[in-house]
Amino acid sequence: MNGRLQRVISLLRWLGGGGLAGWLWWRGSTSGAVAVLLLVLAGSPLLLLPGFLWLTRQAAEPGLPRPRLREALRAWWLETWAVLRIFGWLQPWREQAQPDHLPAPEPGRALPRGVLLLHGYTCNRGLWHDWMVELRAQGRPFIALTLEPAFGSIDAYAPAIDAAMQRLQALSGRPPLIVGHSMGGLAARAWWRHTGHDPARLWRLITLGSPHQGSLLARWGLGTNGRQMRRHSDWLRALAAAEPPLLRERMHCLFGHCDQIVLPAGSGRYPGAPATHVAATGHLQLIFAPQSRAAMRALMAAEAGDEGPHPKAALAGP
Numbered sequence: 001m002n003g004r005l006q007r008v009i010s011l012l013r014w015l016g017g018g019g020l021a022g023w024l025w026w027r028g029s030t031s032g033a034v035a036v037l038l039l040v041l042a043g044s045p046l047l048l049l050p051g052f053l054w055l056t057r058q059a060a061e062p063g064l065p066r067p068r069l070r071e072a073l074r075a076w077w078l079e080t081w082a083v084l085r086i087f088g089w090l091q092p093w094r095e096q097a098q099p100d101h102l103p104a105p106e107p108g109r110a111l112p113r114g115v116l117l118l119h120g121y122t123c124n125r126g127l128w129h130d131w132m133v134e135l136r137a138q139g140r141p142f143i144a145l146t147l148e149p150a151f152g153s154i155d156a157y158a159p160a161i162d163a164a165m166q167r168l169q170a171l172s173g174r175p176p177l178i179v180g181h182s183m184g185g186l187a188a189r190a191w192w193r194h195t196g197h198d199p200a201r202l203w204r205l206i207t208l209g210s211p212h213q214g215s216l217l218a219r220w221g222l223g224t225n226g227r228q229m230r231r232h233s234d235w236l237r238a239l240a241a242a243e244p245p246l247l248r249e250r251m252h253c254l255f256g257h258c259d260q261i262v263l264p265a266g267s268g269r270y271p272g273a274p275a276t277h278v279a280a281t282g283h284l285q286l287i288f289a290p291q292s293r294a295a296m297r298a299l300m301a302a303e304a305g306d307e308g309p310h311p312k313a314a315l316a317g318p
Contacts, residue, residue, distance in 0.1 A: 045080045051260040052076040061266045064257050071280040075258035079282030091126040098132035100143045114141035114168030120182025151223025157187045158194035175203040185210025205251045208286040213267040248272040256281040
């Protein structure tokens with residue numbers, strides 16, 4: 001459903017805009033046709049820019065600098081390309097381009113620990129295209145879920161997450177690493193509550209721009225999951241109240257003060273858990289930020305006893 005909805009939106013944008021431009025040109029309004037085409041092409045940058053400029057006017061949070069104009073503009077430019085690539089190509093048209101990788105175990109050789117990828121609000125598994133390419137090249141098992149229904153309760157995703165976790169654990173004999181972007185990080189926490197906070201089921205959780213204390217923008221979000229992500233919502237309070245301290249030890253949060261969706265930016269941190277601040281990076285751009293996949297590599301390298309940078313060094317942000 002998520003991918004189909006995005007295909008419809010993408011087609012409406014391009015066919016509707018192109019059709020209107022063609023009609024205006026046919027009616028003799030060349031300037032009007034050009035204006036419509038420019039709006040279709042530049043719509044995303046124009047819509048995104050005010051949010052990033054607004055970030056530069058907000059008071060700095062404790063332990064975080066206020067974004068400088070240069071940082072905000074850099075984040076806006078990178079986020080524009082991330083939005084165009086993700087919502088214009090990867091999610092509508094490439095959702096199934098990279099299937100899950102569940103190789104058959106070879107006799108006498110254990111498969112490496114798997115990875116479960118969880119996307120955010122209104123997205124789908126196509127978001128993780130680049131991650132899936134890398135994981136497949138490494139021979140590492142992975143599953144990238146599309147969490148549906150798109151506007152349902154975050155709790156409703158727990159059974160699908162649990163089934164994926166069990167499939168991955170059956171391959172390697174070890175619980176997988178979970179990487180969650182935005183709402184996906186909350187879905188992972190809700191799944192762990194679903195298990196009764198079983199410590200044997202959760203190895204590590206990396207969250208990228210997850211609103212652990214909610215976001216001010218969620219007041220305009222649609223659906224049950226949108227309401228659940230409101231700032232300090234009853235659902236978030238109940239989720240946090242039930243969680244054991246162990247979660248802080250097994251989670252690592254990546255967040256940024258130029259995240260235009262998770263507001264305030266500090267909501268991207270889970271209290272007491274290690275966190276990496278990724279500067280001058282927007283919400284979707286966290287998927288492509290070098291620090292994000294470095295976090296995954298560092299955890300896997302540390303487990304394998306690799307001779308490489310210490311995980312904390314690899315995770316360190318600018």
